[in-house]
Amino acid sequence: MKYQHNFNPSISDADVFNEIEKEKKSIGYYNLVHQDTTLFKEYAKSVKQTNIVVIGIGGSTLGTYAIYKFLKHSKTLTKQLYFLETTDPIDIKSKVEAIDLDDTLFIVISKSGTTIETVSIFKYINSLVKCDKDNTLVITEHDSKLNTYAKTNNIKTFEIPKDVGGRFSVFSAVGLLPLSIVGIDIDELLEGTKEIYASFFERKEVYNRLIKKARFFVEYKNSFNINVVFSYSSRLEGFNKWYIQLWGESLGKVDINSTRQGLTPIGIIGPIDQHSFLQLIVEGRRDKTVTVIKVDDFDSDLKIPYTKLDGLEELGYIDNIKFSSLINQQADATIESINNLNDIPCDVITIDDVSEKAISALMYEYELLTSICAKFMYINAYDQPGVEAGKIILKEKLNK
Amino acid sequence: MKYQHNFNPSISDADVFNEIEKEKKSIGYYNLVHQDTTLFKEYAKSVKQTNIVVIGIGGSTLGTYAIYKFLKHSKTLTKQLYFLETTDPIDIKSKVEAIDLDDTLFIVISKSGTTIETVSIFKYINSLVKCDKDNTLVITEHDSKLNTYAKTNNIKTFEIPKDVGGRFSVFSAVGLLPLSIVGIDIDELLEGTKEIYASFFERKEVYNRLIKKARFFVEYKNSFNINVVFSYSSRLEGFNKWYIQLWGESLGKVDINSTRQGLTPIGIIGPIDQHSFLQLIVEGRRDKTVTVIKVDDFDSDLKIPYTKLDGLEELGYIDNIKFSSLINQQADATIESINNLNDIPCDVITIDDVSEKAISALMYEYELLTSICAKFMYINAYDQPGVEAGKIILKEKLNK
Numbered sequence: 001m002k003y004q005h006n007f008n009p010s011i012s013d014a015d016v017f018n019e020i021e022k023e024k025k026s027i028g029y030y031n032l033v034h035q036d037t038t039l040f041k042e043y044a045k046s047v048k049q050t051n052i053v054v055i056g057i058g059g060s061t062l063g064t065y066a067i068y069k070f071l072k073h074s075k076t077l078t079k080q081l082y083f084l085e086t087t088d089p090i091d092i093k094s095k096v097e098a099i100d101l102d103d104t105l106f107i108v109i110s111k112s113g114t115t116i117e118t119v120s121i122f123k124y125i126n127s128l129v130k131c132d133k134d135n136t137l138v139i140t141e142h143d144s145k146l147n148t149y150a151k152t153n154n155i156k157t158f159e160i161p162k163d164v165g166g167r168f169s170v171f172s173a174v175g176l177l178p179l180s181i182v183g184i185d186i187d188e189l190l191e192g193t194k195e196i197y198a199s200f201f202e203r204k205e206v207y208n209r210l211i212k213k214a215r216f217f218v219e220y221k222n223s224f225n226i227n228v229v230f231s232y233s234s235r236l237e238g239f240n241k242w243y244i245q246l247w248g249e250s251l252g253k254v255d256i257n258s259t260r261q262g263l264t265p266i267g268i269i270g271p272i273d274q275h276s277f278l279q280l281i282v283e284g285r286r287d288k289t290v291t292v293i294k295v296d297d298f299d300s301d302l303k304i305p306y307t308k309l310d311g312l313e314e315l316g317y318i319d320n321i322k323f324s325s326l327i328n329q330q331a332d333a334t335i336e337s338i339n340n341l342n343d344i345p346c347d348v349i350t351i352d353d354v355s356e357k358a359i360s361a362l363m364y365e366y367e368l369l370t371s372i373c374a375k376f377m378y379i380n381a382y383d384q385p386g387v388e389a390g391k392i393i394l395k396e397k398l399n400k
Numbered sequence: 401m402k403y404q405h406n407f408n409p410s411i412s413d414a415d416v417f418n419e420i421e422k423e424k425k426s427i428g429y430y431n432l433v434h435q436d437t438t439l440f441k442e443y444a445k446s447v448k449q450t451n452i453v454v455i456g457i458g459g460s461t462l463g464t465y466a467i468y469k470f471l472k473h474s475k476t477l478t479k480q481l482y483f484l485e486t487t488d489p490i491d492i493k494s495k496v497e498a499i500d501l502d503d504t505l506f507i508v509i510s511k512s513g514t515t516i517e518t519v520s521i522f523k524y525i526n527s528l529v530k531c532d533k534d535n536t537l538v539i540t541e542h543d544s545k546l547n548t549y550a551k552t553n554n555i556k557t558f559e560i561p562k563d564v565g566g567r568f569s570v571f572s573a574v575g576l577l578p579l580s581i582v583g584i585d586i587d588e589l590l591e592g593t594k595e596i597y598a599s600f601f602e603r604k605e606v607y608n609r610l611i612k613k614a615r616f617f618v619e620y621k622n623s624f625n626i627n628v629v630f631s632y633s634s635r636l637e638g639f640n641k642w643y644i645q646l647w648g649e650s651l652g653k654v655d656i657n658s659t660r661q662g663l664t665p666i667g668i669i670g671p672i673d674q675h676s677f678l679q680l681i682v683e684g685r686r687d688k689t690v691t692v693i694k695v696d697d698f699d700s701d702l703k704i705p706y707t708k709l710d711g712l713e714e715l716g717y718i719d720n721i722k723f724s725s726l727i728n729q730q731a732d733a734t735i736e737s738i739n740n741l742n743d744i745p746c747d748v749i750t751i752d753d754v755s756e757k758a759i760s761a762l763m764y765e766y767e768l769l770t771s772i773c774a775k776f777m778y779i780n781a782y783d784q785p786g787v788e789a790g791k792i793i794l795k796e797k798l799n800k
Contacts, residue, residue: 058675073494086672087730089700089723090754091634094473117671119715120704120726127705148711166675225687226626226664234491245676252680262684264626266666271517272486274787275458275566276645280652282786284662287625300489304520305527311548315519317799323489326520326798330487333794340789354490386682387674389740394733398726399717 013211016375017203020368027382028163029367032171033193037186040173043156044180049105049135050079052181055125056109056174057085057117059166060139062242064175067184067359069238074299074354077183084121092121101129107137107178111166113144116394139173165382167246168367171360185356192360200368210369216345217263217289218376224345226288227263228281232270232331233295235354240267243366250370252386253379261377271330278334281344289345290338293362294331297353298324413611416775417603420768427782428563429767432571433593437586440573443556444580449505449535450479452581455525456509456574457485457517459566460539462642464575467584467759469638474699474754477583484521492521501529507537507578511566513544516794539573565782567646568767571760585756592760600768610769616745617663617689618776624745626688627663628681632670632731633695635754640667643766650770652786653779661777671730678734681744689745690738693762694731697753698724 011019024030054061061083068081082099084092106125110118125131138150138157150157158173169175171193176186199206217227229243247265255261268277270292281288304326306319318326338346351358374381411419424430454461461483468481482499484492506525510518525531538550538557550557558573569575571593576586599606617627629643647665655661668677670692681688704726706719718726738746751758774781 057672062676073490086634086669087723087727088632088634089698089702089727090473092723093700093702114712114715116715116718116726119709119712120718120723123704123707123709123719124702124723126707126709145711145714149709152710225685232488234486234488241676248677248680248684249675252682252684254683260683260685262680262687264664264666264680264684264687266664269486272457274790275649276462276641277648278790279784279786280648280662280664282652282789283654283660284648284652284664285625285660287662287664298489300493302489302493302524304523307523307526309519309523309526309549310552311545312514312519314545315514315516317795318516318520319523321798323487323492323520323524326516327487327489329797330794333790333797336793337790384679386679389682390674390678390733390737393736394730395717397729397733398721 011376013215016211016372017207019375020371021201023371026163027168027371028161029165029168029171030197032164033190033197033364035171035190037176037180037190040158040176040180040186043158043177047079047105047181049103051082051099051104052079052107052178053082053084053099053104054107054109054178055084055118055121056107057115058245059169060109060111060115060118060174061085062167062238062245063170063363064178066238066242066363067170067175067179067189067356068182070235070359071184071354071356073235075184079182081178081182084125085117087117087120092124096125096128101125104129105135105137105181106131107139108146109139109174110144110146111141111160111169113140113146137177139177167249168382170242170363188356189360192357193364195357196361196364196368206365206368210365210372213347214369214372214376217373220345221261221263224287224289225262225264226266228266228268228277228288228290229293230268230270230273230290230334231293232327233293233298234269234272235295236293237269239359239362240269242363243267246366246370249384250381251373251377251379253377255378257378261379263373270334271327274330274334281338282341286343292331292335292346292348294328294348294350295354295358296350298327299354300324411776413615416611416614416772417607419775420771421601423771426563427568427771428561429565429568429571430597432564433590433597433764435571435590437576437580437590440558440576440580440586443558443577447479447505447581449503451482451499451504452479452507452578453482453484453499453504454507454509454578455484455518455521456507457515458645459569460509460511460515460518460574461485462567462638462645463570463763464578466638466642466763467570467575467579467589467756468582470635470759471584471754471756473635475584479582481578481582484525485517487517487520492524496525496528501525504529505535505537505581506531507539508546509539509574510544510546511541511560511569513540513546537577539577567649568782570642570763588756589760592757593764595757596761596764596768606765606768610765610772613747614769614772614776617773620745621661621663624687624689625662625664626666628666628668628677628688628690629693630668630670630673630690630734631693632727633693633698634669634672635695636693637669639759639762640669642763643667646766646770649784650781651773651777651779653777655778657778661779663773670734671727674730674734681738682741686743692731692735692746692748694728694748694750695754695758696750698727699754700724
């Protein structure tokens with residue numbers, strides 16, 4: 001008997017690691033960890049305006065929003081950050097009306113420089129207030145048309161490196177500049193990513209857990225085609241949205257064997273979604289993995305006070321419990337009830353606290369996990385060819 | 401050859417309709433359509449406070465939030481509506497700090513009356529401001545402990561009928577009272593539901609489309625286990641969340657053959673998620689149906705003005721286009737690009753405008769669709785046994 005091998009072999013852990021090591025030369029996000037942030041901080045210090053409005057969409061806003069939303073009530077920030085993303089006229093109008101545009105810095109972010117939503121909104125803003133070098137900043141690729149516009153008008157620009165894709169760009173100027181301007185410590189953000197980077201590339205704890213997790217997700221992708229992130233803090237709502245883009249847009253691809261791949265991300269918030277999505281997880285089809293994210297220390301003493309409510313005495317056992325303890329016990333109860341079922345893959349990530357390091361470590365770990373899954377799936381995590389057809393159709397429609 | 405039939409037969413359209421007709425006697429939400437709203441409107445008129453804070457979670461808030469979020473910028477509302485839902489201490493603190501509690505009506509909503517999040521937050525609020533008959537309203541079941549508390553303290557109560565489940569309760573006092581108080585026309589809301597009700601129960605257009613759609617979802621559930629709602633308006637973000645609860649919690653069940661059922665809901669927003677989730681829909685595994693929701697008339701003249709931006713001349717074709725037209729053409733381009741693929745089931749719902757009738761018709765139609773799917777799946781849409789285990793574990797933990 002003769003046999004000729006023509007399947008793509010299942011890739012080994014070592015091969016995946018080597019591929020990632022090789023990829024570091026051409027994919028820029030890995031190395032953002034070691035950036036010099038001096039210019040960002042200098043620029044941030046020079047900003048006089050109270051309101052910072054980011055005009056951008058998708059990868060240009062989701063990461064920044066995730067970090068800002070996570071930290072904004074736990075830090076003393078001196079400036080307000082807003083995002084203008086959508087072409088929904090009611091949304092644009094209501095947001096713009098709430099901001100003093102004369103005391104605003106507009107940060108126009110677009111990697112390609114010709115994102116239709118971003119340019120549309122920027123044009124609209126231009127009709128309300130003169131946008132020039134005193135109140136406008138542009139973040140884009142070196143050779144984009146938006147950069148030409150900025151140069152022609154002496155508007156300050158920062159660059160998005162060519163090899164850093166939008167959804168992997170939060171630790172480039174895209175995220176670090178707006179966050180630094182509103183008072184978030186961007187060096188601490190990079191600290192968090194550095195720890196993950198080191199542990200992964202030195203093949204320590206992070207390497208071990210991510211390779212194992214990615215292999216599981218990919219090997220069981222036909223049973224569990226949905227990956228739920230169940231975050232037990234409302235502060236992680238932005239992270240969930242960012243995760244959905246990162247996961248969906250990176251892994252929804254055709255592989256080298258022309259087979260459609262795609263793990264579907266879902267982000268839910270505890271305990272709110274215990275009253276919504278949890279029933280489906282527990283009794284529904286076994287098509288989901290669950291990753292619970294907890295915050296170890298909320299740095300909050302907020303407590304349920306002892307209160308006598310006639311008729312409601314049976315709930316006395318919640319008196320004098322801290323809300324931070326209650327929410328974490330709710331997470332633990334959910335985890336225990338899922339684990340008791342024995343047939344739902346469930347892991348738990350506990351981040352330390354509500355700090356720059358905690359959120360950036362979590363996000364960088366998810367970026368690495370996405371890259372590793374893509375290797376196991378024989379796909380390119382960094383392109384998005386599937387959305388081009390719609391853009392061409394739209395352009396034809398608008399040109400008519 | 402003999403044959404004994406022991407499968408549950410696939411149910412006919414007529415049988416499903418008869419089951420729904422029968423169910424109307426025991427499941428209360430169907431008949432909320434014909435309610436008398438006089439008492440709600442009278443109470444609403446008597447409210448003096450400027451801020452209305454709903455304390456509730458899940459079915460007690462999601463529907464109200466969906467309608468409020470949809471309408472709030474398109475109506476002249478005299479009061480602000482807030483929601484306290486979660487046990488996240490940072491969330492509670494930041495929300496409470498932003499509200500003048502002395503000028504606030506607190507509406508405590510819990511069907512069971514002993515929802516742990518709701519009672520915890522109410523106890524906390526009680527420690528900040530005295531809650532009594534002058535600033536508190538209770539909406540609960542007739543024989544709940546929360547009702548006992550309210551009666552003991554002469555606090556006004558409205559009832560959630562026993563046969564109306566939380567996630568189907570938006571058109572009961574749960575939703576209508578807070579919405580009426582802030583100035584939304586609740587009779588118009590019921591008008592929208594009445595049209596859908598009539599068309600369905602007279603077996604006209606709505607009957608035809610819903611039966612067909614539900615049958616498709618259920619018959620293809622093993623191929624397409626994910627149902628994406630792609631709403632082209634940021635105003636529908638609350639609707640998406642409400643849909644996720646309704647669909648997930650109603651249909652994630654074990655059927656009469658002890659088989660796990662469950663269609664997984666996903667809600668995304670256009671055009672924002674064209675820059676995120678769309679790639680996964682277009683190139684990923686064929687495990688999703690897509691329902692695009694459009695708003696025909698945004699009642700907005702907001703326009704992209706003609707603006708000369710040196711370098712960006714190629715985008716001149718967007719000048720002088722209304723944002724409302726742009727967003728709808730973006731939706732159409734997405735629909736066309738999905739339909740061109742020929743293997744993704746995609747339907748389109750266009751609601752008339754940003755009005756009470758439009759949103760309530762949409763929501764009532766989704767409630768009916770959920771009930772019909774449940775019939776095809778041989779499950780009970782109205783219970784949620786899967787979340788009980790976690791509640792028991794939590795109680796044990798807290799009692800320790």
